[in-house]
Amino acid sequence: MNKYEKFPLHLHNSLTKQKEKFEAINPPHLGLYVCGPTVYSDVHLGNCRTFVSFDFMFRYLMHLGYNVRYVRNITDVGHLLDDGEDRMAKKAKVEKLEPMEVAQKYANGFHKMMDILNTLPPSIEPQASGHIPEQIEMVQAILDNGYAYEKNGSVYFDTVKFAKETDQYGKLSGRVIDDLLSETRELKNQDEKNNPADFAIWMKADERHIMRWNSPWSEGFPGWHLECSAMSTKYLGKTFDIHGGGADLKFPHHENEIAQNHSACGSHPANYWVHTNMLLMNGKKMSKSDGNTITPQQLFSGESEHISKGYDPMTVRFFFLQAHYSSTLDLSDDALLAAEKGFKKLMNALPLAEKLVAVSENSNYDLTLSNQIIEKCDQCYIEMSNDFNTAKTLAVLFELAGKLNEIDNGQIKIQQLSTESIERLKSTFTSFVKDVLGLKPEEKGNDKMDEVMDILLNLRKDARANKNWALSDQIRDQLAAAGIVIKDGKEGSTYTF
RNA sequence: GGUCGCGUGGCCGAGUGGCUAGGCAGAGGUCUGCAAAACCUUGUACGGCGGUUCGAAUCCGCCCGCGACCUCCA
Numbered sequence: 001m002n003k004y005e006k007f008p009l010h011l012h013n014s015l016t017k018q019k020e021k022f023e024a025i026n027p028p029h030l031g032l033y034v035c036g037p038t039v040y041s042d043v044h045l046g047n048c049r050t051f052v053s054f055d056f057m058f059r060y061l062m063h064l065g066y067n068v069r070y071v072r073n074i075t076d077v078g079h080l081l082d083d084g085e086d087r088m089a090k091k092a093k094v095e096k097l098e099p100m101e102v103a104q105k106y107a108n109g110f111h112k113m114m115d116i117l118n119t120l121p122p123s124i125e126p127q128a129s130g131h132i133p134e135q136i137e138m139v140q141a142i143l144d145n146g147y148a149y150e151k152n153g154s155v156y157f158d159t160v161k162f163a164k165e166t167d168q169y170g171k172l173s174g175r176v177i178d179d180l181l182s183e184t185r186e187l188k189n190q191d192e193k194n195n196p197a198d199f200a201i202w203m204k205a206d207e208r209h210i211m212r213w214n215s216p217w218s219e220g221f222p223g224w225h226l227e228c229s230a231m232s233t234k235y236l237g238k239t240f241d242i243h244g245g246g247a248d249l250k251f252p253h254h255e256n257e258i259a260q261n262h263s264a265c266g267s268h269p270a271n272y273w274v275h276t277n278m279l280l281m282n283g284k285k286m287s288k289s290d291g292n293t294i295t296p297q298q299l300f301s302g303e304s305e306h307i308s309k310g311y312d313p314m315t316v317r318f319f320f321l322q323a324h325y326s327s328t329l330d331l332s333d334d335a336l337l338a339a340e341k342g343f344k345k346l347m348n349a350l351p352l353a354e355k356l357v358a359v360s361e362n363s364n365y366d367l368t369l370s371n372q373i374i375e376k377c378d379q380c381y382i383e384m385s386n387d388f389n390t391a392k393t394l395a396v397l398f399e400l401a402g403k404l405n406e407i408d409n410g411q412i413k414i415q416q417l418s419t420e421s422i423e424r425l426k427s428t429f430t431s432f433v434k435d436v437l438g439l440k441p442e443e444k445g446n447d448k449m450d451e452v453m454d455i456l457l458n459l460r461k462d463a464r465a466n467k468n469w470a471l472s473d474q475i476r477d478q479l480a481a482a483g484i485v486i487k488d489g490k491e492g493s494t495y496t497f
Numbered sequence: 498g499g500u501c502g503c504g505u506g507g508c509c510g511a512g513u514g515g516c517u518a519g520g521c522a523g524a525g526g527u528c529u530g531c532a533a534a535a536c537c538u539u540g541u542a543c544g545g546c547g548g549u550u551c552g553a554a555u556c557c558g559c560c561c562g563c564g565a566c567c568u569c570c571a
Binding site: 256 | 509535
């Protein structure tokens with residue numbers, strides 16, 4: 001039996017606003033599309049939380065036995081500012097770079113950060129600028145189907161017509177179409193639209209625009225929402241399993257995406273929509289525009305007024321995992337401090353699990369205890385299959401960590417456990433911590449460092465044996481000043497940074 | 498203003514109509530030359546007011562407070 005059959009996934013579908021049993025279209029294959037970043041500046045922490053969230057979903061789906069195709073795009077064209085200027089183009093002017101240099105620069109930074117946070121690369125990472133023909137085709141299809149109109153070389157999606165004829169618009173975001181029709185805000189390029197709720201799917205480039213492509217309508221560029229429709233259709237098909245993104249993309253981005261797919265393909269793009277919630281700081285959404293932000297680099301280095309010290313990237317990942325992806329999470333120094341200690345505690349149990357060896361054929365084991373451990377192992381699956389409840393999964397892993405510690409300190413004798421319970425404990429704990437949740441121990445020193453430390457630790461050991469406390473404390477204190485902490489255990493001393 | 502969500506112990510943060518979340522901090526203990534680290538044990542809770550119910554922190558209503566979206570957002 002497949003793991004996904006034994007522990008069927010249930011997830012909250014933003015489209016129906018209900019938790020539903022997940023049914024893949026073509027199991028074990030599974031298509032997952034996630035809206036990626038617009039690469040016009042450095043990634044910020046909110047982005048990081050979102051992509052860490054989809055990373056553990058990707059990891060768990062694979063762990064369950066699905067063959068996942070995870071597509072996450074890079075947006076490098078079409079994302080406009082309030083004044084109508086393209087984000088990429090503006091940055092290119094400011095930094096005196098080619099737009100593609102800007103895209104490459106920040107895409108590189110994004111990938112590096114994803115790597116630091118131990119997220120797996122997606123199966124396909126398409127760029128909007130590399131899929132202009134596909135987007136032009138989609139604009140044409142929407143025009144052919146009568147849900148768009150051309151004005152002066154630009155093409156606009158006819159939201160009003162679509163809403164009236166299909167009863168599909170506004171479903172995801174809970175938007176009331178009448179409210180949208182009465183929108184009165186002053187916005188750029190409004191004059192060409194028949195209605196404020198309409199949106200551009202192709203825009204004619206004015207002379208200041210440097211990013212431009214030929215199309216049947218004008219030399220111009222595609223609208224922001226179009227790339228996801230075109231690329232998800234290309235790589236995952238007209239209807240695929242799961243579409244994800246940050247909650248702030250629900251409207252207008254995802255709503256418009258759905259409208260485009262319906263209009264071009266006549267079908268709903270994804271069966272399940274998953275939205276991750278916002279990262280807050282001081283109770284408010286972390287946002288660059290109002291300065292309520294801290295960069296990942298500042299978080300790691302500690303160079304910020306918001307925190308007292310730097311935090312390891314894995315501590316940050318652990319911090320994200322402690323909350324449910326669909327809840328807002330408030331970043332604070334106290335919370336990070338607590339996460340750091342909790343993460344270390346969990347990681348201390350990892351080698352204990354890895355070194356577990358089942359004793360052969362012991363028939364006098366403690367049945368109750370053994371079953372208790374097996375149940376907790378199953379519980380990890382139950383919790384993750386319950387809408388990816390990482391917070392609860394961690395809680396169960398901490399309970400298992402307690403068992404591992406008890407085995408280690410002799411409170412539980414290995415003979416008390418059945419072979420099955422030992423094997424399950426070992427495999428479940430290690431695979432959930434490392435493969436599913438994507439946590440890894442902090443980097444240790446290299447071999448040379450270990451050799452040097454061995455010399456120092458042996459010197460100190462001799463000093464202690466001779467009751468030369470002055471010397472042993474001097475070694476300990478000076479190493480501490482260099483950021484190396486000596487830990488005296490029963491079986492000798494170890495060190496950490 | 499419209500739409501939606503949240504309010505849990507000192508802090509963070511899950512969850513459920515009756516059965517321990519978990520982490521951090523606090524308290525006690527083991528270990529230790531001292532300390533640190535590590536490990537074990539452990540108390541305190543569900544914004545306010547009503548209602549439904551044998552029973553609600555969990556469901557419903559109202560109120561208070563907070564936040565998100567409403568064409569920049571992950």
